[in-house]
Amino acid sequence: NAGVTQTPKFRILKIGQSMTLQCAQDMNHNYMYWYRQDPGMGLKLIYYSVGAGITDKGEVPNGYNVSRSTTEDFPLRLELAAPSQTSVYFCASRPNSNQPQHFGDGTRLSIL
Amino acid sequence: KQEVTQIPAALSVPEGENLVLNCSFTDSAIYNLQWFRQDPGKGLTSLLLIQSSQREQTSGRLNASLDKSSGRSTLYIAASQPGDSATYLCAVRPSLQGAQKLVFGQGTRLTINP
Secondary structure (H helix, E strand, C coil), X not given: CCCEEEEXXXXXXXXXXXXXXXXXXXXXXXXXXXEEECCCCCEEEEEEEEECCEEEECCCCCCEEECCCCCCECCEEECCCCHHHCEEEEEEEECCCCCCCEECCCEEXXXX | CCCXXXXXXXXXXXXXXXXXXXXXXXXXXXXXEEEEEECCCCCEEEEEEEECCCCEEEECCEXXXXXXXXXXXXXXXXXXXXXXXXXXXXXXXXXXXXXXXXXXXXXXXXXXXX
């Protein structure tokens, strides 16, 4: 059981480039989330999804986009990378409201 | 706006000691509170989840308590071991209708010295 899988683990981008962070879960969870974690800070929610075809903004959505075409996958897209988007990105999922979230190992992204 | 605070930011104790990590939140209208462990370079691992109607949860050497009225939670670790060294984060889920986000504290970095 792989749980929540994030790819890539590390990436360096130039300003203005675009990329997609991949997230996949094999637990058939309805809810999926994207967070960013900056040094010395807690996690902040970027986007979330309550099921396939349904997404919504979190606290810090600017500069990002998501899609949820299947239950398993929840990719996060950066269209025009900016230095402020240098961070560690975590994807998480959970089955329903009363259950804890399961996290991936993160993607460490640097924008230079 | 819900805010979560964890004090201290870092804690170092000798192996074998019992210890308490603190978490406070500003709005008592929460759905649940969750404690996580984060190892360096890794994601978060859920340790305990306390529903708003519960007072505490236990798992092995860990015990988490919740006092909604005072906006506080504690994580008690008994007989600490070097393997317990990690950053511990607490997070609350606001009980606002449709609220999906977790509001995280900044974490307490715990070091257990052999």
